Amino acid sequence: MSALSALIAHCSGRRSHWVRLREPVVRALHYRVPVVGTGSPSATTRLLVTGANGNLGRKALAALARRDDVETLSVVGLDSPAGGDGVVRADLSVFDTGWASAFEGVDVVLHLAGDGRPAAGWNEVLHSNVELTLNVLRAAEQAGVARFVFASSNYVVAGYRFTVDPLRPDMTPWPVNPYGVSKLLGERVGFAAAARTGMSFLAMRIGYCQPGDNVPGPHMAFGRWGQQMWLSNEDWAHAAEQACTAPFEGAAVINVMSENAGMRWDLAESARLIGYRPRSGHVPRLTVRRRIEDVAARARHALRSPGLPAPSPGSRW
Numbered sequence: 001m002s003a004l005s006a007l008i009a010h011c012s013g014r015r016s017h018w019v020r021l022r023e024p025v026v027r028a029l030h031y032r033v034p035v036v037g038t039g040s041p042s043a044t045t046r047l048l049v050t051g052a053n054g055n056l057g058r059k060a061l062a063a064l065a066r067r068d069d070v071e072t073l074s075v076v077g078l079d080s081p082a083g084g085d086g087v088v089r090a091d092l093s094v095f096d097t098g099w100a101s102a103f104e105g106v107d108v109v110l111h112l113a114g115d116g117r118p119a120a121g122w123n124e125v126l127h128s129n130v131e132l133t134l135n136v137l138r139a140a141e142q143a144g145v146a147r148f149v150f151a152s153s154n155y156v157v158a159g160y161r162f163t164v165d166p167l168r169p170d171m172t173p174w175p176v177n178p179y180g181v182s183k184l185l186g187e188r189v190g191f192a193a194a195a196r197t198g199m200s201f202l203a204m205r206i207g208y209c210q211p212g213d214n215v216p217g218p219h220m221a222f223g224r225w226g227q228q229m230w231l232s233n234e235d236w237a238h239a240a241e242q243a244c245t246a247p248f249e250g251a252a253v254i255n256v257m258s259e260n261a262g263m264r265w266d267l268a269e270s271a272r273l274i275g276y277r278p279r280s281g282h283v284p285r286l287t288v289r290r291r292i293e294d295v296a297a298r299a300r301h302a303l304r305s306p307g308l309p310a311p312s313p314g315s316r317w
Contacts, residue, residue: 053080
């Protein structure tokens with residue numbers, strides 16, 4: 001049994017069901033020195049963004065497009081209407097040398113593609129998050145990409161919601177659903193790729209960034225916890241820029257959210273490694289209904305018998 005299979009089964013609580021994952025084949029072991037963060041006016045970073053037509057992808061591209069030192073290439077799904085110069089349409093869940101050739105000459109990959117639904121089941125996340133990420137990592141390795149930036153999630157540590165622990169990037173993971181496990185797997189295979197090849201790997205555990213104007217408030221899911229992990233559009237743009245262009249080597253996980261009142265996420269490593277410093281903040285406020293839901297969710301968590309699977313990650317969680 002592989003370590004990845006054991007981790008999936010352990011976190012899902014289904015001890016009788018194992019999933020076998022294949023390691024990606026590595027054909028290219030030469031990695032270019034990235035031109036990011038050099039300060040040279042002639043240096044241009046070639047950046048490839050997967051999931052470019054999603055909420056985070058569109059906002060990141062808008063920020064990066066303003067920079068004269070970054071040249072972007074977007075990868076979107078086959079069902080996307082987007083097209084034209086600088087856009088590749090591909091099904092990344094199936095490895096293909098056609099779309100993989102787009103990674104040639106790329107300095108940095110910003111990997112945002114995948115199923116972002118917290119309520120997604122095992123079949124969905126294995127196809128759209130685990131296998132898809134393995135394929136994108138494989139293409140990056142074969143092309144000798146210098147840096148791989150991975151969109152992880154706070155669902156990797158969502159089990160700490162009702163504790164008082166500071167949420168540090170190096171704490172023991174505690175995912176509560178298949179989505180969180182899939183993001184944890186992405187982090188671990190990225191660290192393995194970095195150790196195996198020398199490619200830099202940065203996983204960002206991204207906060208709650210809503211589509212559109214992204215105004216925070218009591219309408220947000222998960223009560224006080226959801227509002228405390230709010231990530232403004234401005235801070236997400238800042239994080240994406242820093243992750244892709246600031247000097248960085250090695251492999252690391254960082255937290256990315258705004259400076260919200262009462263938040264427990266430690267941003268010290270984010271500032272130290274890539275210079276991420278949030279400029280926005282929000283004071284959580286709950287309606288009477290949301291306050292009752294928050295108390296009920298905490299009570300369900302406290303009364304749940306040890307060893308039972310976590311509740312559904314929907315609005316009742």
